[in-house]
Amino acid sequence: MNFVEDLLFVLKTTRIKDRDVMIQALSRDNGLLNLRANNAISSSRYSGGLKNLALYRVKYREKEGAEIFYLDSAILEKEFEKIPIDFEKFQLSQFFCEIIFKVVVSEQPAKEIFNLFYYTLSSLEKIDVNHQMVLASSFLIKFLHWYGANPMVSICSVCKQELVLKEGLQSIYLTPVKGGVTCGECVTDQSGQFDFKNYMLFQKAISVPIEKFVMMVIALNPNQEEITELFKYLIEFMGFQVDGLSKDRFQSLSLLFKG
Ligand SMILES: [Zn+2]
Numbered sequence: 001m002n003f004v005e006d007l008l009f010v011l012k013t014t015r016i017k018d019r020d021v022m023i024q025a026l027s028r029d030n031g032l033l034n035l036r037a038n039n040a041i042s043s044s045r046y047s048g049g050l051k052n053l054a055l056y057r058v059k060y061r062e063k064e065g066a067e068i069f070y071l072d073s074a075i076l077e078k079e080f081e082k083i084p085i086d087f088e089k090f091q092l093s094q095f096f097c098e099i100i101f102k103v104v105v106s107e108q109p110a111k112e113i114f115n116l117f118y119y120t121l122s123s124l125e126k127i128d129v130n131h132q133m134v135l136a137s138s139f140l141i142k143f144l145h146w147y148g149a150n151p152m153v154s155i156c157s158v159c160k161q162e163l164v165l166k167e168g169l170q171s172i173y174l175t176p177v178k179g180g181v182t183c184g185e186c187v188t189d190q191s192g193q194f195d196f197k198n199y200m201l202f203q204k205a206i207s208v209p210i211e212k213f214v215m216m217v218i219a220l221n222p223n224q225e226e227i228t229e230l231f232k233y234l235i236e237f238m239g240f241q242v243d244g245l246s247k248d249r250f251q252s253l254s255l256l257f258k259g
Helices: 087-103 111-126 129-147 196-206 210-219 224-241 251-256
Strands: 003-016 020-027 031-037 055-062 069-078 171-175 180-182 193-195
Touching (some): 003 069, 003 087, 003 111, 020 111, 087 251, 111 210, 129 196, 129 224, 171 196, 171 224, 193 196, 196 210
Parallel strands (some): 031 069
Antiparallel strands (some): 003 020, 003 055, 020 031, 171 180, 171 193
8 A cells, every 4th residue: 555645636525424524636646536534624634624726735545446545644735715715716716627527537647737727726816807708718728728629720610711810800700610710701600709819819828828828818908708709619619529528517607607
């Protein structure tokens, strides 16, 4: 029975018996894990109790033949205190968690998603709630890139003309079914109109760290309706590209889109 040292985010805790807790966690080295913490309520071994969305430096062990791990100790490394106390921020964090639950596998390294989650929570803590769709869209672009499903953006998915910034091309149309975008001549349903310059900006999201990118977009004072269109498009696109991630599978989305 070997001890493993790792870093993990507690995503969900469920109390079992009087003082034991089951934890679903995103770990850096072993992906999604189910861990049992015995006698966890306010125990000093676990930094006084395990909190959701907090980052811990941990030791755990696997019992042979069992599917769960046993948490031995947890030292609090970082807590995103502003998120659990703000309903809208918390709701968005749950959307990120839902994606992670459905995509990350257990016992495989998940360093990129782990880092993305860390910097996404850092950013969520700092931004004003009005800008949460900027963060959500940036997260999805980065997530889809990690998954290997990038929306095709450089050509119209119908007539195949190259979409470059030029006189007369002001808008593109987001068409998730085709996995891409269309030009103004080929569009049949204009619900996903998007300013071309802004859309090109969002393509930078792949190469710039998420916190920096979100601040960059916010500084440009983006049109909120457009950003919401982009977010809806990315959700649809994800539904076509990633098994089990169609938009009606997310409980948190109905609350994000209220009103
Ligand atoms: Zn076209």
